[in-house]
Each structure stands twice: as C-alpha cells, then as structure tokens.
Amino acid sequence: MRRYVLRRLAQAVAVLWAAYTVSFLVLDLLPGDPVSAMAGGGLDQAPLDPAVLARMRHEYGFDQPVWLQYLEYLGRAARGDFGHSVATGRPVTTVIAEALPPTLALTAAALLLAVVFGAGLASYATYTPRRWLRQALLSLPGLGVSLPTFWVGLILVQLLSFRLRLLPAFGNDGLRGLVLPALTLAVPTSALIAQVLAKSLLTALDEPYVETARAKGAGPARIHLRHALRNAALPALTVVGLVVGNLLAGSVVVESVFSRNGLGRATVNAVTVQDIPLVQGVVVFGAAAFVLVNLAVDLIYPLLDPRIVAAGRRSPA
Template sequence: MFSYIVKRLLGMIPTLLLVSVVVFLFVHMLPGDPARLAAGQDADQQTVELMRHELGLDLPMPRQFVRYFQHMMQGDLGTSLRSKRPVTTEIADRFMPTLLLTLTSMVWAVVFGMVIGIVSAVWRNKWPDRLGMTLAVSGISFPAFALGMMLMQVFSVGLGWLPTVGASSWKHYILPSITLGAAVAAVMARFTRASFVEVIQEDFVRTARAKGLSERVVVIKHTLRNAMIPVITMMGLQFGFLLGGSIVVETVFSWPGLGRLLVDAVTQRDYPVIQGLVLLFSFEFIAINLAVDVLYGVINPSIRYK
C-alpha cells in the first residue's frame, strides 16, 4: 500500500506539469492586456511598459513559463493584479468558506442520497422506488441557480427564517448547501440504487437470505460493503466537483469562497489568480482520486495494490 501511494504521488508531478503548461497557455490566450490592467486604464504608455517589464511580460513566452514554473515550485503563485496581494494569500482567505460549504453539502447529500438509493433498491419497482427516483430526477433536472433563487424567495424573503448573504453563522450554510448538494444527492441516489440492485442479485446474497438472516443484516452486512466501491468512486468525483465547481452557487448567494474569487478574477482579467485557482482545482481532483483508491482497500480487504 505504501509503495502504491508513493508511486501515485510521484505520478502527480508530470500531471501537474502538463496542467501548468495548459493553464499558462490558456491564460495568455485570453483577451486583454494584463500590464494595462495592472497599471490602470488612465496610465500612459510608458507606465504600461514599465509594468509589463515588472511582470515579465516583455520576455519570450518560453522564458515566461520557465520563470512562472520556478516560482510555482517555490510556492509563489504570483501577485494579484487587482488587490496587489500574493495569490496564495488570496486563495487561503477564500479556501475555508468553500471547503466548509462543500463538506456540509457533501455530508447531507451522501446521507440522503444513499438512503434513498438503498430504499429504492430494496423496494425495487414499488412506490418507494418510484418516489425516490422521481426525487432524484427532479434534483438532477432543476438548475442550481433556479433552486437557489427559489429557496431565497421562500425562506428568506417570504418567511424571513434564513439569511442569504455571508458566511458568519451556521444559518448561512443551510440554503447554499441545499442548493449545492441537491444535484449530488440525486446522482448518489441513482448510482447507489444501481449498485445495490446489481449486488443484491448475487449468489452470496441469496445464500444469506436462505440461511434465515433478517433483511437488515443482509442489506447492511452483506450487500452494503460490496456495493460501496463504485459508490465511493462517485463520491470522490462529486466531492471534487463540489469543491471546484461551486461557482454558480457562490455567485447566487454572494458566498466569499473560491468560486466567487474565480469569477471576479476572470471578469477583471486577474491572470495570476486564475492560474493559481485552476492549478489548485487540478491538484484537488488528483488528491481526491488517490484518496478514493486508498479507500478501496479499506472497504474491501481483498483488493491488493501492486
């Protein structure tokens, strides 16, 4: 197991290198002049050229990338053109609100999604199954921004129960986490149901029932562990999606997280921040995939890594 983890960690290096190249080229293809934005719209051409030299934009593209990569390997992602603060500081200030919102959304989405999926699989083709899958299809089909605005209209504007802006108390997490986790809960429900239906038809499950074991024991002890491996894969992918794809929800609720930071950076052509955030999201997906692979061996000891 240890050697497998070390190999995967070493394998992250070329992946991150490739991502950094793609992100660097993509950012430099965006319209707009970073030097002009950094100097200000009212700056004269001489000031703009001085700013371009300070940012290293007057160097050839390969030298710019080498300089950027060297700084990145030292933990320096550059300075925000908008706030003049280090990009690492900008990201660090916004990371925890996004992480807490993601964890909150993921917890309730996994719990409700798995419960609905298991109930639908056990009572397949009966009314609990139809009701659960109707809710799942509704959760997938309903756009996040529309759900967020509807929840704000009902619970904030209409009833006045919950706040809509900010992240200072637990009440601020309720509406954004429901909005963000609704689609994940729906996906988890459908995926859990499909996995359970497949496993529950296996011979070892029929043998357990033939021994006279209760349905609860059959579902929890014999079916759950074997059905969890593909479900955990989906959980990891969905967690990465939530952590890096909460842009719409954070915009709707004015959430002070990474999604809002990325939107502001793209709007204001803050290239260093865009590069830093995309690299962070890429690293998160790679790390989550590694964690999921390690969990395989914890859930199913028969899996061995070579």
C-alpha cells in the same frame, strides 16, 4: 501496496502539471493582458502611464516569450510560489488563504449533505418492499441530476427565504447563512450519488452471496447494510471523489448567487481583470484538492476490496 500508492502519486503529479499547463495556455489565448485590463479601469483605477505599464509588464514577465513565461511560472509554482496578484499586488497564496475558509466550509457542508441524502435515498429505495414507492424514489435522482445549480439556488431563496423567511438569502451570516448555499450545491450532487449507489445496490442484492446470507437466516436489514452496501459502495465512493471538484467549481456560481465572500467570488473577480497569477493559483489549488480527495479514495479502495491490490501485483505495469 507500496507500488499501488506510488503509481497513484505519480498520476496525481501528472494531473497537477496538466491543470497548470492547460490553465496557462487558456489564459494566454485571452486578448490583451492583465496590465492593460488594469489600465482600462478594471478595478476602478485611473489609466496608468505607458512607462508604468511597461515597468509592470517587465515586473510580471509579460514582456517575455510565452515559453519562457511558462517555464518560469512553472518553476515557481513547483516551489509553491505563484507570485503576486496583478490586481492587488498581494501574494497569491495570501489571497487564496484568506478567501478559502468560507469556500471550504460551504464545500464540506454540501458534501456532507449530499452523502447523507444520496446514501439515505438509495438505501431506502432499494430496501422498501413497496414496489410503487421504490419506483417513485428511484426516479428522483434522475430529476435531481438534471437541475441546474443556479436554478436550485433561486428556488430555495424564493421558498425558504422570501416566502417562509426561515433563512437569510445573502451574505456570510454564520451557520444560518450557510444552509441555503450548501443545500443548493448538495441537491444535484446527492442525486448523482443516489443514482450510482442505488444501481450498485440493486446489482449487489442479486448476487449469490446475498442468497447465501438469506439461507443462513440473515435479516433484510443485515443483508442490506452489512453485505450489499459494502460491496456497492465502491462506485459511489468514486463518485464522491469526483464530485469534490464539481462542488468547488459550483461554489463560483453559488457564492455569486448568494453574495458570499469566498474563493468563488475571488475567482470571478480575477478572471474579470485577467489576474493571471491569481487565476492559475486558484486552478492549481482546485486541481490539488481534486487530486488529494481522489488519492484518499484510491487508498480507501483496498480496505474495502483487497482484490484491487492483488490485481495490481499481477499486472505488468
């Protein structure tokens, strides 16, 4: 088990390094620099004096070679220091910490709804004895996966806010203001979870151990929930780990559609003015969240299937 955990930790560190490196290279390829963007009035500021621009470039290290900037920023990032926002002059960690709570609440609510809807749909679709209902329910995930997030958001706003007037359309209005954005993120994600879990359940229900359980007198509900669902949960659990990153990325679109303050809107503003330190901080945070969730999923795997650890012991690597 220890070797399994250490291998996963090493992979997590490699993912974080790759995320930081790729974001640095992509941002470096953008034309101009953050200081020039500010001088052009990116934040409704007056153009700055050339001497001030030169001082700011030197202060942020933009006058150094690219490889030296990379090494310096990487060393700081390894210590948890992402520098200061070029646009506001505040520490990047402070900006992220202030913008994070609404985004975390949105992501957590969307993930909870997606797991409940997806698992419920897959379980009922594979449990019902009515063939026509099963086929109808199993066709829904394919439709849900194909729906763009922004389109789902616009439809929900039109239906639940403008027509029925049940929920607010915009802003951070407490729990009521969280419902529509969370549903917008949850619909495509729940469809993906349902698609994977339903396929795994159908496969598990054809396994010999299910026939053995039936022969011993186990009822359909017991077979479905205790035997088939536990073995079918591994692929769906993998999907849950992967969609966390998609939910964080989707929050950028959703927070823009619903005019919510959060990490998504802060990211859009940072990209607009080429605030490189803030963008890199957000990218690394998103990668860290993705890595931590998948690491937790990897550690849960052996609890559901001890054969994973046993296979790792037999492998040469």
